[in-house]
Amino acid sequence: MAAAPRSLCFCVVFHLSLISMAFSQDENQFIYNGFNGSRLHLDGLAKVLPNGLLQLTNISELKSGYGFHPYPFKFNTSSSQSLSFSTNFVFSLVPAVNNFGGNGMAFVFSPSLSFTKATPGSYLGLFNSSNNGKSTNHILAIELDTVESPEFEDIDGNHVGIDVNSLISNDSTAAAYFSDEEGKNKSLTLESGKPMQMWIDYNGAEKLLNVTLAPIRFPKPSRPLLSISIDLSDIFLDSMYVGFSAATGTRKSDHYILGWSFNRTGQAQDLDISKLPPPPPRRKTSKKQDPMMIVLVVVVVVMFIVVIGAIYIVRKKKYEEVYEDWEKEYGPHRISYKNLFKATKGFKDKEVIGQGGFGKVYKGVLPSSNEQIAIKRVTHDSGQGMKQFVAEIVSMGRLRHRNLVQLRGYCRRKGELLLVYDYMPNGSLDKILYGNMRPHLNWFQRIRILRGVACGLLYLHEEWEQVVLHRDIKPANVLLDADLNGKLGDFGLARLYDHGSNPQTTNLVGTVGYLAPELLRTGKATTSSDVFSFGAFMLEVACGRRPMELGDMDLVDWVIECWKKGSILDASDQRLEGLFVEEQMELVLKLGMFCSHPNPAIRPSMKQVMQYLDGDAKFPDISPDSNVIGAFTATNEASDIVVSFSSLFESSSSHTMSTIDSILISGR
Template identity: 70%
Template sequence: MALSQDDNQFIYHGFHKASMHLDGFAKIHSNGLLQLTNITERQGHAFYGFPLKFNTSSSQSFSFSTNFVFAMVSDSVKLTGHGIAFVISPSVDFRQALPGPYLGLFNCNNTGLSKNHIFAVELDTVQSIDFGDIDGNHVGIDVNGLISVESAPAAYFSNTEEKYISLKLASGNPIQIWIEYNGAEKLLNVTLAPISIPKPNKPLLSTQLDLSQVLVDSMFVGFSASTGLPVCNHYILGWSFNKSGHAEDVKVSMLPSLSSFSPATPKASKEPRLIVTVSVVAVVVLLIMIGGAVYILRRKKKYEEIYEGWEREYGPQRFSYKILYKATKGFKEKELIGKGGFGKVYRGILPSSNERIAVKRVSHDSKQGMKEFVAEIASMGRLRHRNLVQLRGYCRRKGELLLVYDYMPNGSLDKILYSNTRPNMNWIQRFWILRGVASGLFYLHEEWEQVVLHRDIKPGNVLLDADLNGKLGDFGLAKLYDHGSNPQTTKPVGTIGYMAPELLTTGKATTSTDVYAFGIFMLEVACGKRPMEQQGCVVDCWRRGAILDASDPRLEGTYAEDQMELVLKLGLFCSHPNPAARPSMRQVMQYLDGDAKLPDIPSDNVIDFFTATNGSSDILISFPSLLGTNCSQIMSTSDSILIEGR
């Protein structure tokens, strides 16, 4: 209820009968609890029902203060997403905003624009590399975009212990936050604490900020929350705001209860009792009920799925088969956008949000390591990088697994690269695709919490968004292991032509074997030739002192020669038959960004250098055209091969 409310301030202990503008999932429960998202709706907004007048022309009077109590409750102990933001905005129209890391506030085209006039304090539970997030549990101050002006890991200052104590935002427990802005001093303070703790003496964040340059005279105040593949229920229990002074303290004892809304506390099911009588009417009713039940069961059979108890840990990432069936119009052939050795890919539109998705149907024996497979999918779903195709979730039905991805409107790189159009893709587009994929691989190898081996890098697995940005996708063969440990030896998997020589002999995939495949990929993009046609050609051109002759003739010389030379030479270094001679992806990024120079190899020593291996058999695989073999005919398939079971 609202204890007080006027033109300058208001306070709500619960939101029953509150004057609020709601959209998305946002709803007010009967006990006054405000819920912004749940496990099916990906974003929600709740704003005070009327705009407030901020006198931004006078910094002396342009001050505000707010405190509110929030809670983030997830079905999973390990996974959650994405967060809540307190927002001051000139509009409550967020129809173009995206969920997930965009927090329901921005999209990929407008984040960071000064014309947004949006101020926010984010409570973020997923680390988004694109926005420079410091970790997956932080508080950030945002101005017009999602790259925070200042941020800090979530914590509160203990007045008794005189130190900061870490605080898990998605603990499921109510947490109170104070946001105070002093226009005269241009100082913003953000303070956090559990509701059982009085307001700490020291804020978590304190930064100089001139909001008079950001906000306009008429602004809305409220909340935005969003979730992504890891999902979360976001709640606001109480809220106090004052636009010209100190906000009243929220009284914890008056807040609505959260316990009955926690997904971790399922409500007891009630089985209806069927009272059987001997009357004719009862018999008729019973027959009708049975007939209806048969109809419902037959209809449900159409969408029947496999669901096991252990999947509850990964449940938030699971889509229902019914939703995916409707999204793809029943997996009709006209919605088919690709197929390969592991299944078919269909375009689709989610009915609830009209978002475009790609759905991959993978045949799989559910008895072979399915638990481990889904656990790995759950891990892949937490990868966040601008040059990786985002995996949204999965669905299991009978003998197949369905994987849901972001939709890439321009399809795979190989389809454009090998089209007959001239001038085809220009060099600038190709170079930035190469650099983008390199950046994504560097993230997988070194920057994420585990090492991720992709094991199938090729143009067919690089997808292009609307702006032709390259995104590495199809993690069906990917393998994860902890930093500092050694990956286990397995049977070799991948695509012939992109598989490192040692992988075929030892079966051990490493970051170096990924680098090898990336080197082949680089040469393919630069030369416009399939793997078995390129390396020997590039080596020979380098030996003759005319390495640019190996470039794709469709480019017709419209490229920066120094960039082309760098890519051709770096492609050879990455695909060297000797793993010890290959650079790491960190070094590859340094070379591409001009922060380091490639080793200088004299042209008369090129062939000797690039055929120096630990065994002569490796040369046949790496440089078949140098030796006049017919390997290009034998190993020309572009389909991924899978020898080990998954």
């Protein structure tokens, strides 16, 4: 009779312990030191083995398994701090073939327990090809990936990654743990079959997610394996399930969970390692291998190599560049096409910020530094002149001036050349000058832009180690920084030559309306032809009209007409509404005419232009008589015009005025 009470006592204690375990699983936290008696939601291949192991998959091909806490946790996504959570679990991945398992598992937050449309294999039973990457997924996953999948940009076949709505990880790193004793990371092999422990902690106040990994009997390392700043309120819904997903492909593994602890409001309880079910046995390679298995493995390996090779070739072709031995010396100025491709999101049309006769201009962000850049794609002929052209591009990359857009470098690919510049947030001057910007550019801004471009041209012509001919000065090639300072850009047509020598260019390039008359005859660009373009540019900025417009009088003729009528200021841009310094406007209009003279010998140098603009040299008072008009409208240049303007330069340099025969007269 004494045995019966003892038996009854044992049963009572046993049931009380079960009741105690049940009550420990409250609405905010739970702990499973083994899964016997748990009420997890299981799907796919997942099951709880008699010894308490949660087995997510077996060695079936292309299958998935899921084990989730049966009830969703409530999150207040309007309060980031309420999204804090902590979890730790022990897992073991046992490959079907030693060192050749797959595909991996993930710890998952999901708004739903239904994964019927998800694909196994490399998608880990979470997504498929149509929804991978969509923000409507609202899924956070910490992946333990044992197969390198190039389509998801995996770093290797043994890594831990943080995934948001996609199998392309926000951050990932090779599996390892930090040894506090040795003070360094030590690598781990996920599919070794050995149990390992993972900790995942999220601090909603700091918006910081930490992932830590270690062998089972090691204490939690002081340094996490991954740590990223992320706002989960943008990802989570108010109600989220938490659990595990695992999948196999043609490569397969048993995926096990030995124990799991979770807390939505504070630090998760530590697992009792002594109470966990025994780890699964590691498979031993049989001494007698099945010949069919060997053939199958060989076929799979060969197919895998072929697929990887094909993907590699396709990816290499995608980023293929033209690279010749002579370019090695220009290495620092060469920028990889891959970086430019990523910077422009694949040269998407929405990244286009400009387009001209030589190609499109894209805005980009360098992935390595987050710096904004502008990339111009120029079609070119890769003939004998390419080496010289690249040499000049690289040389111009050494130009340094506050009023020049910095050329960072170049890239050659197939039939195009890509030129990389600093990005100018206010775009080109022509878009602002002729666009709907309100308010319009005022006179102070315009005169500052004119002076800045003139200063940059002076540097190119006289102050750098070589003479640089820009050959395409116009508002479309003047870019504005955040403070609307003018910077001369687009050196795609520029040419260099040594001081004291003659330029060898004979190709006629440039834009109609800005081309000096002698260029149309000889095709030979000089600093004087750049001055002519700058003169047209000055008149355009002051008058708000293009040099040549269909149906309208040419800009030079228009200014002369106003000048002849005795009011040259009438040629000024009407949008200025007379709000300008009259002496400055008159100087700019007359200096623009002076630079635009059809005779190159009469035009001033950029040094003289700067002297006039800065008031360091007195600009002579001139008025339009018939000879002046004839000089601007005639196709030939009379010798007396050359003599007269030469006299002008002599008199202006000595700050005295003399009578200028036939062309210039004193007074207004």
